Amino acid sequence: MRLPTVARAALALTTLGLAASNACTYSPDFKDGELLCGTGESCPKGYHCVMGHTCWKSGANPSSGSGGSSGTGGADTGGSSGTGGSSVVSRNLLLGTWDFSSGTLTITCSDGTSQSKPLKGPADNMDVSAGSGSTVVADYYCGWILDFNAVGNTATGTLEPGQTCTSSGGCTDFTWMGQSFAFSSSDGATAQVNGNVNATYKDYTNPADPKNTNNCLPKTTLAPTGTCTLSVTGTLTSE
Numbered sequence: 001m002r003l004p005t006v007a008r009a010a011l012a013l014t015t016l017g018l019a020a021s022n023a024c025t026y027s028p029d030f031k032d033g034e035l036l037c038g039t040g041e042s043c044p045k046g047y048h049c050v051m052g053h054t055c056w057k058s059g060a061n062p063s064s065g066s067g068g069s070s071g072t073g074g075a076d077t078g079g080s081s082g083t084g085g086s087s088v089v090s091r092n093l094l095l096g097t098w099d100f101s102s103g104t105l106t107i108t109c110s111d112g113t114s115q116s117k118p119l120k121g122p123a124d125n126m127d128v129s130a131g132s133g134s135t136v137v138a139d140y141y142c143g144w145i146l147d148f149n150a151v152g153n154t155a156t157g158t159l160e161p162g163q164t165c166t167s168s169g170g171c172t173d174f175t176w177m178g179q180s181f182a183f184s185s186s187d188g189a190t191a192q193v194n195g196n197v198n199a200t201y202k203d204y205t206n207p208a209d210p211k212n213t214n215n216c217l218p219k220t221t222l223a224p225t226g227t228c229t230l231s232v233t234g235t236l237t238s239e
Contacts, residue, residue: 032056033088039133051090053134053150089150093188094136094157096238100124103193103234109201110226119234126193126236128157128183135160136183140232141167141197144181156184159195171205171216174228191236199228 030047035055037043043055050056103119127139134148136157142165146157159181167174177198185191202223204216217223 030055032060036134051088051092053088053090053148089153089155091130091134091136091148091155091157093155093185094128094148094183094191095130096128096188098126098128098191098236098238100126100234101190101237103232103236106231107228109228111224119232122239125239126183138181138183138193140181140193140195141165141230142176142178144178144195146181146183151184152186154184154186156182158182170213171203173202173204175200176230189238191238193232193234193236195230195232197230199230201226201228 030044033050033054033056035043035047037049037053037055041049043049046058047055048058050061099122100119103124105117105119106115108114129137129139131137131145136146136148138144138146138157142163144163145160147160149156149158159178161178163178165176167176177200179196179198181193181195181197183191183193202225204219204221204223206212206215206217209215
């Protein structure tokens with residue numbers, strides 16, 4: 001997982017400061033909320049990671065409006081702020097098990113087969129967990145690593161490029177290649193997903209017994225190959 005550029009710069013500066021400790025003292029002075037947390041929610045000395053996202057000076061937290069520490073203009077923990085308050089959008093808004101309240105899964109393959117399936121209810125779900133640094137992992141065919149970003153008051157995870165995984169179904173082996181994947185929520189209760197995945201496959205179905213998925217041809221067989229495209233879109237609710 002690639003650390004965000006600012007986080008990598010912060011870690012490099014920290015290392016430089018330690019190496020030169022015999023000559024001078026490293027005293028960072030970053031503005032609160034501008035520096036992204038590093039791996040394991042790390043921050044430079046004198047700072048702490050707030051809600052898995054940005055570094056704040058020790059003892060400081062995003063909180064009140066003018067003169068207030070609670071009520072109107074008080075602390076915000078992930079959604080939009082109170083009147084006069086500040087807002088920090090956390091990746092925690094994306095975490096959990098999500099059930100499709102509406103959605104569609106579409107698969108089209110080079111052998112002419114296709115499927116369009118409505119998605120709804122607890123049987124159609126997606127798990128999203130915390131990844132390394134500021135990433136999240138959305139488990140749908142693969143565990144897709146998504147980079148967290150705050151866009152306005154919305155938490156969004158977008159696909160890191162170059163990801164693949166493999167799986168088997170019946171007598172067919174698949175290699176899945178992520179093209180795009182976005183998962184977003186502004187309140188931690190409802191979310192939107194839009195993903196596109198390509199796949200290649202090898203089909204070891206025994207032509208003498210095509211309905212028996214336990215009677216596959218040996219993997220040493222020169223099996224038929226093909227490609228598929230998958231798209232998933234929909235609205236989800238948190239369990």
